[in-house]
Each structure stands twice: as structure tokens, then as C-alpha cells.
Amino acid sequence: MNKVGIAATGLTKFTKDDTSIESLMGLAVKPIFEKTNNLEQKDVEAVLTSTNANDKYLANIVSELCGISPKIAHSVESLCNSGTNCIVSAYAYIKSGLAKTALVIGAEKTDSPGLILEWDKSRGQYKHPIYWSSLFTSAHMRKYGTTLEDLAYVSAKNHRNALDNPYAYFERNFSLDEIMESKNLTENVRLLDCSMPCNGASAILLASEDVITKFTDTPIWITGIGQKALSAGFTKNDDLTSMASSVYSASNAYKMSDRRPTDVDVAELHDAFSICEIIELEDLGFVKKGEGADYVKQLFDMHDRKINPRGGLIGTGHPLGATGIAQTIEIFQQLQGTAGKRQINNSKVGLVHNMSAASTSSTVLILES
């Protein structure tokens, strides 16, 4: 069967400016048409929109805004990993032969209805994501001796990486001390351990192997996909030092692509909170369980950008429906060698990890040049 690749990408700067969802989406699509030789509106056969916004018929509205009349158009929602769900749907449409190309567009606003887990009565009053991150933090501290300083290293590293990302929400460095002293939201989660809700949009053009060279000489291929929706509430994740759906997704993505963690040159991990990156480094096989915090410190000290080179969710901001797509754009640029100041030399294999609601569901993608 035809391979599926990424041909072009577009981003808006992540801000708190008030712009409508459909305008944000249009702004993310604009650079794709500007930068892509030979791409015409009639070439786009599917438009899939990713958002938690309550707007209806958004894929059609944005298509009309962009002058596109696709065959396939609809919105996809799965909280914070809506973006990669959308990319995987586009992959499926192309791989199945129903479309030759697909435009995937994610956007979110600061006041997204997906930010609070209103639907989960089993969480009582603790519906804000800071509470599940606090539970993961406590568990990891108890089992592996992780410290508040370890968490601060994640935030400091990702904020520093974001300084070279012109689309990032944050535009200044934060020292370890500043992070340690930022406001306590729970006993072990500080303000600067959190990703920031913001406005932003991201877009990706995918195409099948037999047409992609019309649009680019350097396509990036999606070679591995792993997904798992374990539950909606906390009912299925027995061990809070690990994210079971992410372990499962990574294992399947590695298997599909015939790659191992040691093959990965660059990775975007879903650092909704500092503790997430530490656990994910372990769960995705980059280090052994309990060694995530030391590895982050090492990356920080070495100025190594391998993990979350664009600044992660913590440094770049987290417009929910745009995040998974923005993560994928970073890996695309790294593998194409177009990541500018953020470029990691000789990146051939990249990984995207995107998850929702305490990792009750996850997506892992493997990309290759």
C-alpha cells in the first residue's frame, strides 16, 4: 500500500489575542498554500478540523474560508489529543484510498470548554487537570524519590527551548529559582510546572506517496502509529507512576515502524505538567523507570534539545486542539532540517507523544525522513 507522508505545515503564534476559531484555522492554512509549489485548492480532498470548541460545521466553514471543496470534511474531538486523532484519521483516509491528500487543522482558544474535566463526576470537586498531575507527582515522588527541583528542571529546560521558537506563547527565560518559587497550586504542582492554555492554530497537509512529490521534494513519512483509549476516568490506570495508555501506544508505534526508542533522534512529549515529561521519558523507553528526572537534568546541563525542542507544552503554550498537530510540525521540521536555531543535527527518526486527561488516552506517532 501507498505510504502516507507530510508535505507541508503551518502555524500561528500562540497568544492570548482574541481571534475566532475559524480565523485562527485560516491563518494556519495560509502559509501552507504560500509555501507549497503546485498546491491548489482543488488538490485538497479532505479537511479535518481538531478542536474542543463548541462550534458546529467547522470543517465546512474553514474549507469555504480557504476556498476548498473537499470530499471529506468533519471535526474530530478527543480533548487534548484531538490533534493526533485528526492526523491518524487523515492517514487512514489516505491509506484506505478514499483520499489522495488531507488537510488537518487544529485550533483552540484560551477559554476552551475542554480545559476542565466537567464530565468526570468520579473526581468530585477535583476536576481541574492540576489535581491528576498532583496525584502522578505524589506517586512518582514516593516510589522514585523525585523532588520538586527535578520538576523545575523540566520547566526550565522547556522554557529555555521555547526561546528559539518564534511561535511560542512564552518569550522569556525562567530560572530554576523562579520556577521553584512560583505559586503553589497544589502541594506539589506550581504555576510554572503547568502548560498554559492559549489561543493558537496549526495545520498539516498529508498526501499519499504517489502524489506527494508534486508538493515537496522532502516529504516526511508517518511510519508508526499507536493509540489507546484506556478509560475516561481514573479507573484503569492502576499505577500512577506510569501512564498505561502511553506505554501501550508507544509499544504499538515502535512495532509498526520497526523502530526502538534508541532509534529516536528527536521527540515531542506531552508535558501538560512537569511530572508528565519525566514519566513519559520512562514509559516510552528512553530511560528506565525512575531515571527520567536525572535524564532531564542531563539534557538541561548539556543544552541538549532532543526532548521537546520547540519548548513543549510548558514553553510553547497548550491550545488543546492545536497541540498534537503543532508537536508533529516540530518533528516534521527537525526531520526536514528546517528547524532553524532549534535544529538537531542528523535527525532521521522522530516521535510524537500526545495524550488526554491524565493519559486516559494516548497517541504515539513515529515519523521518518
Place this chain on the structure above:
Amino acid sequence: MNKVGIAATGLTKFTKDDTSIESLMGLAVKPIFEKTNNLEQKDVEAVLTSTNANDKYLANIVSELCGISPKIAHSVESLCNSGTNCIVSAYAYIKSGLAKTALVIGAEKTDSPGLILEWDKSRGQYKHPIYWSSLFTSAHMRKYGTTLEDLAYVSAKNHRNALDNPYAYFERNFSLDEIMESKNLTENVRLLDCSMPCNGASAILLASEDVITKFTDTPIWITGIGQKALSAGFTKNDDLTSMASSVYSASNAYKMSDRRPTDVDVAELHDAFSICEIIELEDLGFVKKGEGADYVKQLFDMHDRKINPRGGLIGTGHPLGATGIAQTIEIFQQLQGTAGKRQINNSKVGLVHNMSAASTSSTVLILES
């Protein structure tokens, strides 16, 4: 490549009872597990939910409710044809090899936010769908001499067909006179020309050819798919006696399945309003342009159930996100020979037509036994 088929289906009665979206979805899934030999929760690899409701993370919530931990889980929204968009996504996931099985679940409530085209400022105060149906009606009357009585025949036929559908919202016959005398909502759209918003849910289990016989001896195959999203507003449909996106979708679905309109034994057409069925009969090639109304009269007089045997949207009710899936269930049952009193003899080839917002987008599916 593997064929994709429908293995099992489930429905709730369409009512105005107040039941939550997730409960409705669970109730539609229940009969699938009850009726399907060998089906276990672990067999379900994808759960896609179809709705216009604003609930987030619904595919995960319903999965947990049903004891399923799929790989793929998300919601799909495209107003009134969310249901068939969801089915086509499931098809793509299976055809692409990402899943062996997929459960597609649609549900809606009477007060769905998808009922009014709030987003379309180009319609001024005329945002309710009755206004676009009135424009189509006027245009068809002018060009083809269609009468108010012709419209009443559509409603009378579909209400009569619905009498043999235990899941239909309406449970009584309506005479031509009653329909003619029902309240005028516009100069040419009466209350009984309209489909009724209601609560309801529908679910379908799809599976790939190599595993489907584990679940059923009589799978129904999806052999043709056509989709088109022409626009969001009225900007692209030049001729209001025709639905351009439906013409395009039908043409592609016939081509993919290598079938012609004369091959179709039974069809579900999206009769959101009486005029829709007349135009769709013409646009999908069952009769020539201008002959739709006479054909409906003929079906009525002959008690022929070929078009909208379950009673269409007008007789069955229209819970938006559930409709396209419920239409597909009817064709599944007709082709399996399990449609009871509604059964059309020797049905081998069936068609589903589902559309959104004045046919600005459409889906056509061809199913075969």
C-alpha cells in the same frame, strides 16, 4: 485489500424522553453485544461517536460505560451527516489496516445545538433550516410545477412506512388532508413537511473481511462511498432545484461500487423536509429531473417501500448525529432480510443518502449483501 462490512447494529426508540447522550449511546450498543455471538469488549478496536452535543471526550466516556478500551476513540461532527462521516471514518480505519473492527455510535437530543445554523451570518435572520427548504421548494415549484399536494405525498408515504418501524418517533398515520392542513411555517413548508428533532441513538459494528465471520454469517458490505463538502453557506449551489453535493457524492459512490441507480433495490434518502426526497430521487438518478413528485405518488399508491422504508426522517424523527447511522441500519436489515414487516423482497443492493445544511455537504453509501 480487505473488504469492510457491517456485522451488527443497535437502535434506541426515537422519543422526546429525557435521557443523557452517553446513556442513549450505551443503550444503542447494548443490543449489539446481546445479539452478536462471540463478540467481546476486547474485540472492539475503535469507538467513534457521532453527535452535535457539546459533551467532550464522549467516545472515551461511552467506551468506559460499555467496558471497552479501544485503540482509537474520538467524536466526529459534521451537523446532520455526522453519522455517515463516522461510518466512513470507521471504514477508512479498517481498510487502512489500523483496526480490524470499529463501533460507530450516534446520538442526539431534541435540543441539539446543531439544529439552528447559528454560524451562518450570510442567512441573516433565516437561520432555521425551514428557510432553506422553503427556497428549494419555491425553486422546484417554479421550474417543474411541483405542488403543495406533491409535498404532502412524501410526508404521507413516509409516515405510513414508519408505522411498521418500532423505533420511529411517530406512531400514527397522517392523511394527505391532515398534512395539507398542518400549520404553515413558511408559505410552502408545513409542520408535517418537516422532520422532527428528537432523542435517539444508533450504533453499528463494522469489521474487516478477515474477521467479520466471527461475528455474523451474513455481513453486509460497504462497496461504494461518495462524499462532498461543497461549502458551508449557500454560496456554491447555483441551482436550487438540485443538490450539487449529493449529485457529486452519488456519482462517486456509484463509480466506486460499479453500480447504477437501476441496480438499487432499496434506498434511504435524507428527507429533512418533503421537498428533499423529491429532489434527491432526481439527483441520485432514480428518475429524471422533474419526475420526482410523480414517482413518490406512484410509490404511495402502490404501497411500495423502496424509498425510505423505515419512514425516513419525516416519519422516524431526526436525532441529528444518530440519523445517518439509523439510515444505514435500515439498509443493513433490508439486505440481510431481517426488516420484518418493512422487508422488501430480494434486496441485494441498497443506498444511503445523508446530508447537512441545505445539502452543502453529502454522503452516499452503497451497501451490498
